[in-house]
Amino acid sequence: MKVRLSLAAAVFSVLAAPASSHTLYILPSHFVISTDSSWITADISAANMTFQPDKGVSVANFRLHLPDGSVQQAAGSHQGKRKAMVDVELSAEGTYRLELGGPARYFTSYQLNGERKRLQADKTERAASLPAGAENIQTTQSRSKAISYITLKQPTTTVITPRGEGLELVTSLHPADIVAGEPLAITLLLDGKAQAGVALELSFDGENYRDDAMRVLAATDNHGQFTYTPASAGRYLLEARYNADVATTRADRISEGLTWSFEVALP
């Protein structure tokens, strides 16, 4: 029952799930294309094991960002039980971003007679809905996205340039240039500024076929940076999460999440 509830929540609100739940990701069939145009299929799922599809989530908030900066929806999609799939056609040279996002969501948690409860409301709305006697009231602004990059022929930078909104990342190497054995510096930005203390979890494909998942847990340093040298080629997933107290008109706390699927190429 619990599983069904959280799945329903994920389907409706896409990336609303708290940090402890399944990880949402988007995984393209190809990261690198050498033809003038090509169809790509991407899997969208929420899972505990990296790239092992578990819960099919809604594709409603899927967008394809083209090398020229324009944005499209999926050309086709299928909603599966374990994963959703989107089809996109890439017909221009350059780097594309696949993104599953959506607007920030607000929920207010409170305690009533010793019981923890939650409702969907921001700080300006919550007074109308909170029952009398509610204590320990806290409103959280939650926003998450899952991204991945595909490059058709020559890499471009339009879609990897930060927009200055929410949690984003910039990398020392273009996503199409990440190679086993070469250090990769990843900088996490919050609203366009380098953010220290972002919790990171780095994992790679095939966890269910080895005893040790070999995940790397880290946090960004004072420059918002984390450097990692992938030992082997393959498909990797970076999960970033940043929680902090704030005092805005709509929230007491923010929870920002970002997951990035990327390919480490053979040297």
Added chain:
Amino acid sequence: MKKAAMLPLLLGLSSPLLASQMTITVEIPQLEAAQYYRPYIAVWIENEQQQPVKLLAIWQQKPDWLKDLRRFWRKTGRSDSALVDAMTGATRGPGSYQLSWDGLDNEANKVAAGNYVLFVEAAREQGGRSLQRQPFSWDNSAVTLQQAAEPELGQLTVTIK
């Protein structure tokens, strides 16, 4: 440092550098496979900064699989289609093939004396991928270098005279 500073001068004057010639012997092995497709093969030279300076051969057929020559694709294939088109040759079957290099880069300029790496990359449909890397000094000294066979490539022999 001193040597590097003098290089442009040397290059302008020295005829010995002009005389150097590299001969490369690439081998495509005979492989037992239920369905054998000829491999895609690229042969090129990079400088010490890992930048491609000279494409010597690209044997390929369809752009779809060019990306499977992973390093070649990153270094040259994706960014210089004119060069790829100009250098493209038909795929080859098992055998021994000779290539030569006269010390000129892709723009037909003489390369500076120094350290370089010769790369041979092979990728076969329903097969594997192999990469041979042979470092060498381009400084007018004669040498013969060899790289052991890889699954998709036989022994590589490089002779500089």
